Amino acid sequence: MATSLLAWLIWVTPLIGALLTPLFAKIHSRIRDVAAVGFTLVAAVLSTITALTVSAGDYTVAWIPSLSITAGVLVDPLSLFMANIVAWISLLIMIYSVGYMKGEFGMTRYWFFMNLFIGNMLLLVLADNLLMMFFGWEGVGLCSYALIGHFYRDEPQYWVGTPGDKALGVSEEYSPTKSGMKAFIMTRIGDIALLIAIFLIYAFARTFNYNQLVTQLGGSGSWAANLARLGLLLPTALLFFGGPIGKSAQFPLQEWLPDAMTGPASVSALIHAATMVKAGVFLTGRMGPVFFIALSQFNQVPQFFGFIAWIGALTALLAATQAAVAREIKKVLAYSTVSQIGYMMLALGLAGLSANFLAGYTAGLFHLLSHAVFKASLFLAAGWVLHVTESRFMDEMGGLAKAMRLTSASMLLAGLSLMGIPLFSGFWTKDAILSLSFLGGQYILYGLALATAFITGFYTVRMLGITLAGKPSKHLEELMESGKHPHEASLTMLIPYLLLAVGSLALGLSYPIYSGPLTRYVASTFSSTIYALPSATSSASSLTDLLLLSVSTAVAIVGGAIAYFLYFRKSYEFETAMNPIQRFFWKRWYLDAIYYKVFVSGLLAASRGLYAYVEQGIWNRLNNVVAKDIMDYSRASDQLDTQVVDRAANEVASYGSRLSNLLRRLQSGVTEQYVIAFAIGIILLLAYMLFVVGAT
Amino acid sequence: MTDLLFLAFAAVTIGAAILAIEARDLVYGAAALGIAFLGVAGLFFLLDAAYVGWFQIAVYIGAVVVLILFTVMLVGPKMGEAPLGLKRVSLLAAILVSLLLGMTGALANATAFPGKDSCGSGCDLYLLSTSLLKNYGVQLEFMSLVMAAAVIGALALSKTDRGP
Amino acid sequence: MEPLSSFFAVSVILLGIGIYGLTTKRNAIRILFSVELIYNAANLNLIAFARLRNPPIVTGQVLVLFTIALAAMEAAVGLSIIILVSRLNAEIDLSKLSKLKG
Structure with missing residues (x-):
């Protein structure tokens, strides 16, 4: 009991912190800020201690006895892996917020929702049943709505989109309140599907508990068999996946995330790196094996996991093309997040399609880890760039590398990781997904992923080139004439993103060392279940592996090189006249x-x-x-x-x-x-x- | 012995209650109210509810009456005292109350209440405390929540904005 | 031994006094007295009724503990309202306070 209390406290602590924020605000604004960060720190430390000391298990208490529903925390490698990522990256973002949000209005509200956000995400991750998970799921959605619309007064500088830009007569400009509403409503569509699926599962299984769902899979009277008899098993699984599609901004519900950039940069980082969009990947990871076992009894695995993989690959390509023409730095990063989440979904889908479930599974989760680190760093650094240049458009930046060496360096490190350049963490994890799709015989998916890797290399270098290299733009020169020179961020802001960027490199360098043990650790989540998941060892020779590695690296480098010649050398001017393909991408494929x-x-x-x-x-x-x-x-x-x-x-x-x-x-x-x-x-x-x- | 004690306590309680309502000076009224509370506490002791009795003394006499006395001092003892007149409403109230008393008496006579018997284990303080914490733990916590809210509310109400 | 009915009698008399005070008095503090007396009547009833069973029910005493605590809170809030009203109006005669009346 005493040790499981630690696991409970992980998600309870930030929620308590959120409740206490208004109280601390009454005393002093400084105390409020420190306390808010402190609660996140406690949660982060607790999650690490739990990972080290608490033995895996399902710690339940009675919740609704009449329906025999229990509440509980599930301590297993998967949840601890996620909880540690969420809590530690959130902590760095919170530290960054102290400096970044200094002097903004509504800071009590900001801290309240940040802590609530983190607490709900940790609840989502640690919950041992679908119902509790759904509480966190909805809480995350609510907080994202509140934080995206943090600047609810809708001042023009907080909007996203180019002024006057229209697609099919629909304005592509979004104010904070409008995009907050958009995020809330779009994710809600997925949530309804998820809720229907959860209740369908409950109606047949009479339990929400993950472990019980797995153990009750056997035999012809199991919930999966009953569902399958009515032909509902595959629809239920697909409806369930509707939730992750909405939350993780996958096609066709990906449109909310790019406009969610109206929130402060720290909020964007939190949504993209640590919480919100990762929830969908996590849930797919949590229930994926359950559905795999259930569906494999009725030979329906390829349909469901193929669907996941295709959605992921399509989204990856779709978002990457949009990132390649985007004008705002945060929008590039947002599209890139959507694209990278697509990779993770692809990996989870491939898990079911290939002979080696655990390989795809861990590949997806590892990419989640490396993405969380480098994307948080990129967002935090971009937030500072936005602040310094007083503009959200990349063509109004330029030449920042001279004045902001450390910021530029960290953006470069994180960017290289995003591209998948060897030795960086993104390289290993992305390559694992690519080679998995090739070795699994999914050549079309492999092609899509490879194209995405090419475009990723292109847009990353393009973004770095426009913002950091070249000469300062006209806007920047005017700014400097009025005495506002670009300069480094203060330490509270600099340290978080620098640390994350260096961490991304360190994770990449040490990948060969930790990947084996960590894979075994995460995979041990399912070693206790009575159903074996396929984990055939790779039959590919090391030569094929090497070839695949070099192909994906070469593709990314070629993409980067093209962008280098296009954008590093020349100064970039935004033009409204575009060729048809660019226009198609710029208008977001007209989907929005x-x-x-x-x-x-x-x-x-x-x-x-x-x-x-x-x-x-x-x-x-x-x-x-x-x-x-x-x-x-x-x-x-x-x-x-x-x-x-x-x-x-x-x-x-x-x-x-x-x-x-x-x-x-x-x-x-x-x-x-x-x-x-x-x-x-x-x-x-x-x-x-x-x-x-x-x-x- | 208990009979005598009961009569004494009952007489004190009722007398003091009447005095509390009818005393011309509010300070005397408050004091009389305290005595009435003391009398009720005595009745609790007679019913073998010693803990509740002490609780009554501590809370009512120690806190409520003192609070009332302070309020009376702050507001001014004479403030808002309407002259006592036998109004129509008093008459009505008196009639109603006597009706009430009469009917209850009749009912009490008609119903055979058992005499008070020995208490045994039921009046055990140990049983009371375990029951309080085990069966009513949640309610107790809510009670403290309400209490905190009441304290905050009282503070907020009586907080003076030192205006011009 | 005193029969329980005599305790009920005291309780009813206290209730009567309380109702009488509530109806005839206009002073806010006096009305608070009446309310407290009614509370005590209820408490006495609860304790006495708890003794009806043999062995007695502990729940009665627990309830009274709760009631006493609630009454104390009610008194605290009520009195602070009275102080506030007297500060604003120099008057705590309830029949003359009609600011909140629609």
């Missing part, structure tokens, strides 16, 4: 506009149409016809009316008003009368009791 047209405008048009044709056209005409008849009739009866009915009605009405005057006195507001009424009530009750007693 189409969604808006179909769902938002479509709904409005439908309701307007209903009003115009149904309400006005049919109902009113009907009404008019009826009314005309009635008028004729009533004219005839008018005489009768005034003479007889009216007088009767007036009489009744006057009685009514007299009665209400009488009743009005009851509501006098004079307390004594109420008390007297109360006393009379007691007396009547006593009289009744006396009567009853007397009767017996």
Whole structure:
């Protein structure tokens, strides 16, 4: 009990911290800031201690006994792996926030939601059942809404999108409040699917608990068998995956994430690196093996995991192309996140498609780890760049490398990791996914992933080139003339992203050392289950491996080289005139506009149409016809009316008003009368009791 | 012996209660209220509820009455005392109350209440405390939450904004 | 031994006094007295009824503990309201306070 308390405290601590934030704010704003960071620190330390000391297990307490639903924390390698990533990266982001958000308005709200965000994410990760997980899931969604719309006054500098930019007549500019709403509603679509799936599972399995779901898989009477008999097993799995699609911004629900850049840079980092979008990957990882075992009993594995893999690969390519033409630095990073999450989904999908489930599984999770580190670093550094240049457009930056050496260096390190340059962490994990898809015989998926790797190399170098190299832009020169020179961030901001960038390199350098043990550790999550997951050793020769490595590296480097010649040498000017392909990418494949047209405008048009044709056209005409008849009739009866009915009605009405005057006195507001009424009530009750007693 | 004690406590309680309501000076009224509370505490002792009795003394006399006395001092003892007149409403109230008393008396006579018997293990303080913490632990926690809210509310209400 | 009914009698008399005070008095503090007396009547009832069973039920005493605590809170909040009202109006005669009346 005592040790499992540690695991509980991991997610409870930030939530308590969130609740206490307003209280600390009353004392002093400094204490509030320090306390907010302190609670996250405690959570991070606790998650590490738990990983080191608490033995794996499901620590439950009773929750809703009548439905035999228990609450609990599941301590196993997967949850601890995630909890440590979430908590430690969140901590660095929180430290960064202290400096970055200094002097902004609504800071009590900011800290409250940041801690709530982290607490909910940790709850999501550590929950031992689907219901509790869903609480965290929704809490994360709520906090993301609040934090994306943190600057709810909608000042122009916090918007995203180029002013006046339109696709199909739909504005591609988003204010903080609008994009917050968009994120909330779009993820909600996936959540509904997820909720339906959870309740379907519960209806058949009578439990939400992960471990029980696994152990109850055997036999012909299991929940999976019952679902499959009705033909619902595959639909349930697909609906379940709807949640991760929404939360992790996968096609077709990827459109909310790029616009979510309206929040502060620290929030973007938190959403992209540590929480929110990782929730979908985690949940797929958590339930993936369960569905794998369930579906494999009915030979439906390729459909479900193929779907995941295809969604992932498509999203990866789709988002990467958009990143290649984006104008805002944070939008490049946002598209890149969507693309990288696509890689993770691809890996999880490949797990089910290939002969080696655990290899794909760990590849996805490892890429999550390396992505969390370098993307957090990139976002935090980008936040500082935005602050210094007072602009969100890359063409208004340029030549920052001279003034900000450390920031530039950390962006470079993290960028190289994102590209997948050898020795960086991104290299190993991305390559694992690529070679897995090739060795698994999924050549189309491999092609898509390879194309994405090429574009990733391109857009990363493009982003670095435009912002850091070359000459300062006109905007920047004007800024310098007014005395605002670009300079390094203060230590509270610099250290987090520098540490993460160096960490990304260190993770890459030491990958050969830790990958084996960590793979075994994460894989041991499922060693206790009674069902063996396929883990055939790779049959590929080391030569094939090497070839695959060099192909993916070469592709990324070629992409980077093209961008180098295009953007490092010349200064970049944003042009509205683009060639058709660029325009197609720039307009986000017109998906956003189409969604808006179909769902938002479509709904409005439908309701307007209903009003115009149904309400006005049919109902009113009907009404008019009826009314005309009635008028004729009533004219005839008018005489009768005034003479007889009216007088009767007036009489009744006057009685009514007299009665209400009488009743009005009851509501006098004079307390004594109420008390007297109360006393009379007691007396009547006593009289009744006396009567009853007397009767017996 | 208990009979005598009961009569004494009952008489003190009722007398002091009447005095509390009818005393011309609010300070005397508050003091009389304290005595009435003491009398009720005595009745609790007679019912073998010693712990509740002590609790009553501590909370009511130690806290509530003192609080009332302070308030009376702060507000001013004479403030808002309407002259006592036998109004229509007093008459009505008196009639109602006597009706109440009469009917309850009749009911009590009609129903055979058992006499008070020996308490045994049921009045054990140990049982009370374990029951309080085991069966009513959650309620106890909520109680403390409500109490905290009440304290904060009272503070917020009586906080003076030192205006101009 | 005193029969339990006599305890009920005391309780009812206290309730009567409380109701009488509530109806006839206008002073806010006096009304608070009445409310406290009614509380005590209820408490006495609970303790006495808990003795009806043999062995007695502990729940009655637990409930009374809760009631006493609640009454103390109610008194604290009520009195602070009275202080506030007296500061704002120089008056705690409830019949003359009609600011909140619609």
